[in-house]
Amino acid sequence: MTANEPAVGRLERGVPLAPFTTFGLGGSAAFWADEVSADDLPAVASAIVGATGAPPLILGDGSNLLVADGAIARGVIRLGGRGLTFGPSWGSAADVIVDAGTPWDHFVAQTVEAGLQGVECLSGIPGRVGAAPIQNIGAYGQEVSDTVVAVEGLDLRSGDMVSLAASECAFGYRTSRFKLGDGTFVVTRVHFRLHTEAPPTVTYRDVAQALLAVREPTLPMVRDCVLAIRRQKSMVVDASDPNHRSAGSFFTNPVVSVGHADALAAEHGATFPRYASASGVKLSAAWLIEHAGITRGFVLGPARVSTRHTLALTAASPDCRSHDIVRLAALIRRAVRRRFDITLEPEPIFVGYDQPAATVLDEAEESLQNG
Numbered sequence: 001m002t003a004n005e006p007a008v009g010r011l012e013r014g015v016p017l018a019p020f021t022t023f024g025l026g027g028s029a030a031f032w033a034d035e036v037s038a039d040d041l042p043a044v045a046s047a048i049v050g051a052t053g054a055p056p057l058i059l060g061d062g063s064n065l066l067v068a069d070g071a072i073a074r075g076v077i078r079l080g081g082r083g084l085t086f087g088p089s090w091g092s093a094a095d096v097i098v099d100a101g102t103p104w105d106h107f108v109a110q111t112v113e114a115g116l117q118g119v120e121c122l123s124g125i126p127g128r129v130g131a132a133p134i135q136n137i138g139a140y141g142q143e144v145s146d147t148v149v150a151v152e153g154l155d156l157r158s159g160d161m162v163s164l165a166a167s168e169c170a171f172g173y174r175t176s177r178f179k180l181g182d183g184t185f186v187v188t189r190v191h192f193r194l195h196t197e198a199p200p201t202v203t204y205r206d207v208a209q210a211l212l213a214v215r216e217p218t219l220p221m222v223r224d225c226v227l228a229i230r231r232q233k234s235m236v237v238d239a240s241d242p243n244h245r246s247a248g249s250f251f252t253n254p255v256v257s258v259g260h261a262d263a264l265a266a267e268h269g270a271t272f273p274r275y276a277s278a279s280g281v282k283l284s285a286a287w288l289i290e291h292a293g294i295t296r297g298f299v300l301g302p303a304r305v306s307t308r309h310t311l312a313l314t315a316a317s318p319d320c321r322s323h324d325i326v327r328l329a330a331l332i333r334r335a336v337r338r339r340f341d342i343t344l345e346p347e348p349i350f351v352g353y354d355q356p357a358a359t360v361l362d363e364a365e366e367s368l369q370n371g
């Protein structure tokens with residue numbers, strides 16, 4: 001018996017991934033292991049590498065994935081650990097260490113209840129804590145990198161458990177070393193530093209407007225306000241919402257040079273939305289899409305732009321396939337490029353495609369042209 005055999009025995013074969021994604025789309029994985037503990041992770045991961053020749057896909061709640069139709073030649077692992085450890089607080093800081101399998105919003109709710117500031121604006125984001133650093137989740141004026149101190153996990157190349165300081169994670173706007181990397185780092189725990197005495201963050205326009213009449217908003221008020229705004233935009237997972245089969249925003253906000261932004265502002269006037277960012281000027285992808293002629297509710301076959309949020313693409317009918325989402329994304333991307341000379345980048349991770357996401361969309365654009 002080899003060291004891997006017990007782990008291989010735990011792997012299920014041909015498990016459909018669609019039910020484990022918020023799009024509800026995608027084919028079956030070659031191998032599947034659920035509720036894998038941090039202790040079992042090295043053996044299960046190495047069994048998958050042995051069986052497929054590739055690192056496993058670590059799945060959270062599948063809320064930032066577009067899984068290809070057809071068989072996926074990958075092994076998939078979902079982690080089991082769900083636990084929060086509140087560390088000692090000193091001065092105005094308090095540490096919380098959270099297992100990767102913990103639902104993200106459960107963590108946020110617990111911290112708000114404990115009076116800890118730092119993630120209240122990230123209320124209602126679907127998914128698990130282990131995925132939060134992958135694309136440096138952000139919303140309503142906060143990013144998770146504002147409060148992450150360290151990310152712990154298994155380096156599949158060396159087989160070592162390591163702890164990466166936030167400064168080593170290359171966090172940026174919806175990106176990190178993990179998203180840019182080759183998928184060989186499995187996050188097992190995230191270490192946060194929150195604030196015991198700070199007021200909630202009320203910088204985002206919609207939140208500030210909703211709380212205008214409140215002199216000193218509390219953390220629960222900000223959380224409730226963010227959740228209410230998200231519900232209005234179909235940006236929480238709610239199976240009764242007709243827009244619910246999505247991965248949230250499908251495109252990131254593009255960052256362009258100051259010169260490019262100035263030229264667009266000169267053409268489109270004072271209302272052209274632009275925001276200073278570390279690497280240039282951030283534009284609103286939703287505004288660009290709408291001004292390229294694609295509005296909420298736009299339909300292409302069984303795929304549809306959300307009726308409540310221009311950036312969310314949805315599987316609008318039961319016969320929708322990932323292929324249909326790719327076609328709609330390609331059509332939107334082409335419309336924005338033709339109108340503004342800007343190429344939108346997809347935010348979700350494409351799984352099971354032979355090519356990088358940008359190439360998948362390029363090819364889909366070509367087939368739209370030929371079709």
Ligand SMILES: Cc1cc2nc3c(=O)[nH]c(=O)nc-3n(C[C@H](O)[C@H](O)[C@H](O)COP(=O)(O)OP(=O)(O)OC[C@H]3O[C@@H](n4cnc5c(N)ncnc54)[C@H](O)[C@@H]3O)c2cc1C
Nearest residue numbers: 060061062063064127128130131137138139187235247248
């Ligand atoms: C309705 C809706 C609203 C959303 N709103 C927002 C928003 O406001 N802001 C925002 O930033 N995002 C948003 N998202 C996107 C998504 O919720 C986040 O990216 C979330 O962090 C994904 O978590 P998940 O557990 O579902 O990860 P998955 O979708 O399962 O995985 C995403 C990526 O992370 C990797 N991964 C997951 N867990 C681990 C781990 N433990 N170790 C290593 N890699 C791992 C996966 O391999 C994959 O590459 C939204 C999505 C939806 C459906």
